[in-house]
Amino acid sequence: MMRVVLILLFTMASTLSIDNGEKIIARQGKVSFFSHTSVEDIKAENNQVFSIVDLEKGKVAVSMLMNAFIFxxxxxxxxxxxxxIESDIYPKATFEGEIIGFDSAIKGEQTRIIKGIFTMHGVPKELEIKTRIENNVSGYVISGEFNTDVKDYDINIPPLLAGNIAKSITINFRFEYRPYDD
Known part of the structure; x- marks a missing residue:
């Protein structure tokens, strides 16, 4: 497991092309989703989500193992x-983007849009996500919520179970970042 974690961190850091900028990392970010229908509610949480941010460039990357969701x-x-999700074929979901108008010097809270590409089930989709960014004494916290449609990621739901799964899923996230040392 530790080997997988190190590979994911290296991949994220190299994907961002971060040179000499100040970087922060969240090693145990939280992502949850919720599906509500009249038949049943489905919710799951993943506490093994990794993220890295380049504070100078405002770039952000996220990687999560899909089979780490707990139901x-x-x-x-x-x-x-x-x-x-077919996690044996598509083991992870990723997000790569930029925090629009981000200023790392602002202390306290700021609301910004993160714009980038979210890839799940092998399908990339451009997203704009309203986020809350807190810069406090213990580090940065980035959190938010967005909705996404199951059909956008070529996820096939058998007709017999279509009533059990919402067409639009609500996704919440929270990352607590600390300084990243090379």
Whole structure:
């Protein structure tokens, strides 16, 4: 597991092309999703999400292992990984983008748009996400919420189960960053 973590961190750092800028990293970010239908609610949380930010350039990268989502029911997790996300074929989701108008010198809170490409189930999609950025004594915290449509990522839901899964899924995230040392 530690080997996978190190590979993901190296990949994210090299993907961002971060040179001499100040970098911050979140090693245990949290991403959760929620699907509400009249039949059932489905929610899951992943606490093994990695993110790195270049404070000078405002660039951000996120990588998460899809099979790390925890569900209330084991059967939901099995269906999620085997039938919908196909985590054996598409083991991770990634986001690469830029924080628009970001100023790392601002202390306290700022609201910004992060614009970039979110890739899940092998399908890239451009997103603009309203985020809350807190710069406090212990570091940076970036959090937010967005909705995304299941159909945008070529996820096939069998007609028999279509009523159990919402067409639009709400995704929440929270990353607590600390300084990143090369």
């Amino acid at each position: 209330e029911k084991a059967l939901m997790r099995e269906h999620f990984n085997e039938s919908y």
